[in-house]
Amino acid sequence: MKRLFLRVMAGAVMASALVASTTAATAQTKTLKMQATWPASQTLYENFTYFVERVNKLSGGTLKIEAMPAGQVVPAFEVLDATHKKVLDGAHAWAGYWTGKNKTAILFTGGPGGTFGMDYMDVMGWFYHGGGLEYYNEFYQKELKLNVVVFPILPSGPQAFGWFNRPIQTVDDMKGMKCRQTGMAGEVWQALGFTVVNMPGGEIIPSAQRGVIDCAEWVGGVEDLRLGFHNVWKYHYSPGLHENVTVGELLINGDVWKELTPQQQEIIKSAANETFLVWWTKWQRQNADALIELQEKHGVQILRTPPEILMAFIKKWDEIAEAESARNPFFKKVHESQKAYASAVVPYKRSYFPPYSFMANYYFPDKK
Incomplete structure (x- = not known):
């Protein structure tokens, strides 16, 4: 009887521990509600859902994002203000929609003209190695006084005329x-x-x-x-x-961002960068x-x-x-920063990279 009693007690302890562990895991799971500016029918929206899937998997399910298409909570062009006000936890958007607030916004999309001849890798280089991402967050947080953080995520170009x-x-x-x-x-x-x-x-x-x-x-x-x-x-x-090098954005409410653990923040950063590359290659095909x-x-x-x-x-x-x-002045500062970065990388790439048209014309002559 004593041995049976000990077995029962041991089983009960293990069950309690399992329940406690499951409860703790559930309590630690965080869900963010984010809306896109695109209809669900667009592959632009699939960039968003790919990011959501990667965050879920990389976090082991402890950080989840509820993705919503344009208009589900607020109209498409209101997601920035809704994220600031925490009506949404975040948004999947394009900074060019906010030029009515400050025209500097267009420069963080790559801007008309392709930012002095830079291609996508150059523009991402400016974001991560030329001060662009710091300017991007400074623009929203200090120039527009919005409580958001931002990351590049969506390479939706080159676009047709x-x-x-x-x-x-x-x-x-x-x-x-x-x-x-x-x-x-x-x-x-x-x-x-x-x-x-x-x-x-x-x-x-x-x-x-x-x-x-x-x-x-x-x-x-x-x-x-x-x-x-x-x-x-x-x-x-x-x-x-x-x-031709337009870049979409991932917006997150500033308070929501601070509530995330350092690991969860790194998961979001990594998932955004992975989404940028993997989705883009699929999209081009x-x-x-x-x-x-x-x-x-x-x-x-x-x-x-x-x-x-x-x-x-x-x-x-x-x-x-x-x-x-x-x-x-802020437009000028960002524009000059892009030009300075381009002045280094564009001449280098023109010297080292064969023109795309050279091999394209050899194997696939232009029929247009």
Whole structure:
């Protein structure tokens, strides 16, 4: 009896310990509610869900994120303020949407013109080795007085020039057209004669069908295919210079960030960096497949953007950026930081990296 009693007691102790352990683990699990600015149908949203999955796995389930698409809690363009106010714990967004608050925001997306010729690796280098990430957080926390922390996470470019209802060859061909565009790129097109209309991605096709807009820029490739741009327009031009290295952001409420353990913070940082790289490589293949489908299945004409238009764009952007630098000290500081970093890496890469077109033309001659 004594031996049986001891066995029963030992079992009871073990069961209690297991329950206590499970309860403690459950109590330590933290769930964050975050919303994106994209519809769930977009692969941009899949960048978000990939990040969510990695955080869950890397934390062993102790840190979970509830991902929500655009509009589930607040409208798409209100996620920044909602994160600041802790209506949301965080958001998956694009800083170019906040240029109405301060135009410096566009520079943290890569900016129109591609930040002095830098590519994605150069821009990420500026973020992590050129002071860019520090400026990014300083911008939100000190310039805009928002209680958020931010990390780059979404490489959604290079983006196409856009979709049109007729062929274009010059800037004059576009004057008077009503086109969906956003951020400071919209200012460039406005200055060149566009009538610019800003709207979230999910509103573009309905607006086109009602005749509100004549042309539109969204992303290109698979994103545009999923939204059905080919059902409205048949002339698709690329490349563009308005978002050729555009970077989306992960926003987290500052108080929520401080409540996380150091390990949880590192998990989020690592998952964001992994998401940036792994999702981007998958996305580029999806874009390649999408262009084939757009042409062969839907009869879309994929056309090369005339160099004259690209040159007009970059020159006008330089004028606008110079004017903004003259009246906005923080814009000037960030813009000059990017130029200084580019002045080192761009000439080096031009010397060491073979032009992409050299081998591309050898194996796959350009048919455009």
